[in-house]
Amino acid sequence: MDTTVAREKLSKRRAEILETAVIKTDSVSNKDERIDEIVPAQVESKLTQNRVNELRAIDRALKRIDSGTYGTCRGCGENIEEARLNAKLEAERCVGCEEKRESPIMAPAKRPQYQAFSGRSMLH
Numbered sequence: 001m002d003t004t005v006a007r008e009k010l011s012k013r014r015a016e017i018l019e020t021a022v023i024k025t026d027s028v029s030n031k032d033e034r035i036d037e038i039v040p041a042q043v044e045s046k047l048t049q050n051r052v053n054e055l056r057a058i059d060r061a062l063k064r065i066d067s068g069t070y071g072t073c074r075g076c077g078e079n080i081e082e083a084r085l086n087a088k089l090e091a092e093r094c095v096g097c098e099e100k101r102e103s104p105i106m107a108p109a110k111r112p113q114y115q116a117f118s119g120r121s122m123l124h
């Protein structure tokens with residue numbers, strides 16, 4: 001993944017999200033307000049949680065581009081698949097690590113409460 005291209009796309013996406021927040025809620029009186037002058041907290045309160053999460057993920061991705069760790073999996077430290085980054089520019093983990101994260105039940109060692117409340121012996 002070319003980080004110059006990634007940065008461009010992420011910045012554009014970020015601006016789009018902020019723009020929808022401003023257009024949706026701001027009154028006529030401050031329509032001339034520039035996006036970058038708006039306090040992030042104010043913008044966040046006007047965005048849905050999904051948008052806020054996306055915005056934060058984009059910000060983290062931009063920071064990773066700056067620090068040179070963009071495209072490196074936070075889970076295993078390997079390079080994130082190119083196809084995955086193309087589909088989700090702000091991806092922080094490779095496919096394998098993301099699957100493990102999204103399915104904690106597949107890793108019972110880390111979630112002992114599932115074993116404690118399985119009740120398997122009671123059912124049979």
Ligand SMILES: [Zn+2]
Pocket residue numbers: 073074075076077078093094095096097098
């Ligand atoms: Zn990984």
